[in-house]
Amino acid sequence: MQAAPRVKAPLLDLIARNDGYSSVADNRRLVDAAASTDKRLEVYPGDSHGWDLLYLAPYKARVNALVFDFLHEHSQ
Numbered sequence: 001m002q003a004a005p006r007v008k009a010p011l012l013d014l015i016a017r018n019d020g021y022s023s024v025a026d027n028r029r030l031v032d033a034a035a036s037t038d039k040r041l042e043v044y045p046g047d048s049h050g051w052d053l054l055y056l057a058p059y060k061a062r063v064n065a066l067v068f069d070f071l072h073e074h075s076q
Contacts, residue, residue, distance in 0.1 A: 004033035010074045011039040014063060018047040038074075042066060 011034050015027045024043050031041045048057040054064055 005035050007034040011036045012070045013041045016044045016046045016048040019049045
């Protein structure tokens with residue numbers, strides 16, 4: 001959280017609602033505190049964490065599409 005105000009790069013934060021390692025509220029505070037003008041928090045159902053959102057979650061295709069679109073948009 002202390003570093004968040006120095007984050008000026010585009011920020012995409014993904015979390016599952018019942019993530020056992022972090023909370024939606026904490027991630028929302030992080031995104032709100034970031035200095036980036038291009039920032040986004042996406043909340044998904046379930047308890048997936050980290051890479052599980054990309055590889056194991058039942059909605060992994062949606063997550064992957066979002067991540068790839070975000071990376072493509074910001075690599076131009």
